[in-house]
Amino acid sequence: MTHTKTVLTAVSALALAGLAACGSSSGGDPLAQPTGAGSKAPSGTIVVGSANFPESELLMDIYAGALKAKGVTVDTKPNIGSRETYIPALKDGSIDLVPEYTGVLDQYFNKSAKATDSQAVYDELKASLPSGLQVLEKSAAEDKDAVVVTKDTATKYNLKSIADLGPVAKDLVLGGPPEWKTRESGVPGLKKVYGLNFKEFKPLDAGGPLTVQALKNGQVQAANLFTTDPNVPANGFVVLEDPKSFFAAQNVVPLITKSKVNDTVSSALNAVSAKLDTSTLAGLVKQVVIDKKDAEDVASEFLKQAGLA
Amino acid sequence: MINDIIAWLTDSAHRDDIVQRLLEHLQYVLLATVIAAGVAIPAGMWVGHTGRGKFAVVNISGFARAIPTLGLLFFIVLWLGPSLSGDLAFLLPSLIVLVVLAIPPILAGTYAGIDEVDPAARDAARGMGMRGWQVLFKVEVPCALPLIFSGLRSALLQVVATATIAATVGLGGLGRFLIDGLAVRDYPQMASGAVLVAALALVIDLVAAVVQRFAVSRGVTGRFRTRRARVAVGSTAESPATAESPATTTVGTAH
C-alpha cells in the first residue's frame, strides 16, 4: 500500500510540469506540434514568407490570398527578418515563396550587378538566380530604397540629390537597417558611388518607426526609408534624388522555389503582378501603417476589387 | 564553429569594436542595477523590518516578472521615443526595461533576508536597548546580506543577458553583435557576441562573489542557520550560477 502510494507521489512530481504545460493550453497531446507553427507543411502546400516590414507582410497576404482563391493550400510565415535570413529559409524549404524587389535581389545574388532600368534589372536578376529559385513576372509597382532627410535639413544644406550630401556628409549621422552597414546597396555602396563618408552610421530598423522617429527627432539627419512609405509624406520628409541610379529599379516580384511552380501558381501570381502599380501599393501600405488596418484584410479587399478573389 | 568564434574574437579589426561594446554593455548593466537596487533595497528593508506591505511586495514582484521584456521595450520606445531627444531616446527605454527586470529579484532577496532573521536576534537587539533603525542596520541588514547579495547577483545576471535586446531598438552594447550579425546572417559574429555576454556575466558574478565574501560578516556566514544556510552560502561563493533559489523560494512560499 504505502509503497504504491509513495511511488505514485514521485511519479506525479515528475508530471508536475507536464500538467503545468498542458493545463492552460487547449489540452490534447502535449508533444504534438503547436498548431499553426508546424515546421513541415504537406507537400502541396505553399508556404509564403515575408520580411520584417509591413509592406512585405501585406504582399505576403496578397500572394497567399490570390493562391488560396485558385484552390492552392497556403500557409504564411510573416516577419522572418532581413533578406539575409529569409533567402536561407527559402533554400532550406522553410518557406516556398516570398515577395521581393528586383534590384536589391539582383545585388544580393550578383555582387557585380550593373543594370539600373526596370527591364534590364529583371533580366539580369533572372540570370543570376541560383538554380532552385525562380522569379515570376514583375509588377509595375516599385518601392525603392531611398535616402531621406527632413525638410529643415534639406533647406539648411540645400539638398536635392544624394550627390549634394557629398560635402556635408561628414557632419551627418545616417540611420538605416543594421544590414546597411555591410550591404553593397547600403553604406559601402554609397561611399563607392557617391563618395559619401557619414560621421556615423546608426543601425535602426528596416524603414520602421525607429528610423522615422530618429529622423524626426534629429538623432539621425539622413535615413534609409522606402519610397512607398506613407510616413515620408506624412512628416514632410524629402526624398533625395538618385542621379547615379545607385538604387536600381525595384519592381515587386514573387520569388519562389522552382519545384513549387505550376500553371495555377504562376498564373495566380502573375495576375497579381499585372494589377499592382506603385500608387496602388502605396495606398495599400498606407491603410496598414497609418490607418492600422490588418494586412490580411487590406489584402483581401484589394484582391476582391481587382477581381482576383 | 569554435574556430570561427576564436578567429572572430582575435581578429584585430574587431578589437576596438569589442572593447567599445563591452564598455557600453557594462555601463547599461551597472546603471540599471544601481537604480534598481536604489529602489528595491530600501523598499525590501522597510517591508522586511515593519512586516507591512508583504502582500504588495510579493504581487509587485510577480507582476513585474510576468511582463514580457520585448513587449515592454517596444511599448516604451513608441511611447517615450517621440518626446526624447539625442541618445536618451535610445538609452532611456532600454534602461527602464532593465530596471523593471532587476527590481523583483533584489526586492525579494532583501525582503526575504530581513524577514528570515532569527526573531531571537531581533529581540536580543531590542533588549539591548537598540532603536528600530539600529535593529535594522546593525542586526537585520548584516544578517540579511547573503540573501540581498543573492538577489543582486541574480538581477545582474538577468540584466547582462537581457541588455542585448536593447540593440533591437538602436542602442549599443554587446547586443549589436547579435542584431548586426543576424541582419547579415554572420554566424561567427553572433556566436562571438553570445560568448562575450556569457564571459561578461561570469566576470561580473565573480567580482560580486568577492565583494560578498568581504562584505558579509563571518559571524553570519558561519552560523546563519544550520546546515541549509551553510550549503547556500558556500555554493554562492563558489559558483557564478544564479542565486535565484533562496530568494524565490521565499517568494513562492509567501503566497
Add this chain to the structure above:
Amino acid sequence: MDWFTSHLDDVWRLSVIHAYLAGIPLLLGLVVALPLGWLARRFSWAYPPLIIGTGLLYTLPSLAVFILLPGILHTQILDPVNVLVAMTVYTVALLVRTVADGLGAIPDDVRLAANAMGYRPVRRLLGVELPLAVPVISAGLRVAAVSNVSIVSVAAIIGVEQLGSLFTDGFNRDFFAPIVTGIIACGVLSLLFDVVIVVVTRLLTPWTRARAAS
C-alpha cells in the same frame, strides 16, 4: 479594446502556440534537471561544475541561441523545435540548482528515519526525499514558467509566430493596441502557469495543509 475584441481569434491562436512553446520545455527541463540536480547533491565533486555550467547557460542571450541552434541541430531555420530546445535549456539552467538545493534542504533526521524504516536508497529518494523537495522545486518551476513566457516572445524577431508577433507587428506599424494586447496575454498566460503549478504542488504536498490547519 476594439482591436482586441476584433482579433480574438488571432490572440487565442497565438496564445495556444505560446503556451506550447513555453510550457513543453518546462516539462522537458524538469525531467532533465531532476537527475542532474540529484547528481549535484549526491556527489559533492559534481556540484560546482553542474551548477556553474547550467547557470552559465542562462546567461546566453536568447536571440543568439534561437539563431545559432539550427546550425547545431541541423534543423530548419523557422522550425519551432529550435525554440523548444532553447527554452528547455533555459529551464534546465534554472532548475538544476533548485533541485539540488531542494534535495539538500531535507533534514538528516528524515533520511535516517527513512533508513530505519527499511527504505533503500532509490525508494527513499523517490518516496521520501523527492516529495519533500516538491515545494522548493515548484518554486523554481514557477520562476522558470514566468521566465519562459517572457523569453519565448523574443522568437518573434526571427519569425517564429507566438504572442511576441504582436509586439513586432505593433512596433513595425507604430501601433500600441497589439503590443498592449500581447503584454496582457503574456501576463495572463504566466498567471495560468503559476496557478496550475501552485495547485499541483498543493495536491502533491497534503502534509503542508494538514500543518496549516492544525
